[in-house]
Amino acid sequence: MDSAAVEIDGSVMEGGGQILRLSAALSCITGSPIKITKIRAGRSQPGLKAQHLSGLQLVSELCGGTLQGAALSSTDISLSPAKIHGGSFTADTQTAGSVCLLLQVALPCALYADGNTQLCLKGGTNAEMAPQIDYTVKIFKPIVEKFGINFDCDIKMRGFYPKGGGEVQVTVNPVKELLPVVMMERGNITKIYGRAYVAGVLPYKLAKDMSTAAVRTIRKEIKELYINIQPLQEKGNAYGSGNGIIIIAESSTGCLFAGSALGKKGVYADKIGIEAAEMLLRNIRHNGCVDEFLQDQLIIFMALAKGTSRIRTGPVTLHTQTAIHLAEQLTQAKFTISKCVDEPSGNVTHLIECEGSGAVNPLTPGL
Secondary structure (H helix, E strand, O other): OOOOOEEEOOOOOOHHHHHHHHHHHHHHOOOOEEEEEEOOOOOOOOOOOOHHHHHHHHHHHHOOOEEOOOOOOOOOEEEEEEOOOOEEEEEEEEOOOOOHHEEEHHHHHHOOOOOOOEEEEEEEEOOOOOOOOHHHHHHHHHHHHOOOOEEEEOOOOOEEEOOEEEEEEEEOOOOOOOOOOOEOOOEEEEEEEEEEEEEOOHHHHHHHHHHHHHHHHHHHHOOOEEEEEEEEEEOOOOEOOOOEEEEEEOOOOOEEEEEEEEEEOOOHHHHHHOOOOOOOHHHHHHOOOOOHHHHOOOOHHHHHOEHHHHHEEEEOOHHHHHHHOOOOHHOEEEEEEEEOOOOOOOOOOEEEEEEOOOOOOOOOOOO
């Protein structure tokens, strides 16, 4: 198998788990076997953690593949995919490992299955170093649906660090092929809203403090809009204790941006609110059409779509550059990045353009 496998260096560029997720998903979809070495070499604890291992096992199940070397702390794996099939699948990190990162690896594969796919994903719904589930539902989902993707996401139970225990049920409909997406005009910000939440034993006052501090910070820069950040006490649908905030901005052209932060031991609640607000403002200022966290998550769909996608962004992140590198290595997609300077404002934005590979789902002749 190894002689025919595409060799992926897990230490290149960003050097993290994203290389693993993208490579495994694209291997599954294209049918190309892969061998990944030096997994997460850029991290303080290299190799597979529980969330990466669960994601790989899930993808291998989805495509009836052969997975070798998959064990905790392993730095080398190989995956030889077969056909992607629909059905019901469960992935459980048994830690606070992110369910959103499990979805990142599984969703693209499920689009090319021979029928509907039900995913039961267990772990952390609101975890560090990963999108919060609120981001996945409110920002990621509506934007990727522009590619012709259709999936439902039901939050059964929220789970926080260190216990995990969260559960999300996802249903994915297959596609025949993905449509290209063009997002070039940011428009004006028309709405700002969000949720500041506490769960478990934490007092409701923390939610109010996060919300108040976030609104105050945004107000300094955006004075004309009503800002609605609701403080919430998560009651029955949370496992363990945690707190956090997500703030969303919508534009007149349908662009979505977010700022978010999670509570940490010993950090005042108003600091958490300010952190999320400053993140949102940073992502609005650059005048692109997506925020820094959505940018790299769209690359795989641009690479698979049939036709040319164009997306205007702020600064191009290392995660995005890494995703492009892998997409070009594993598909026929061709990306270009060019700089645009808006004359009146002097704002620099970047145009990410992709001639997609036009991946077709051969298993759904009825679609």
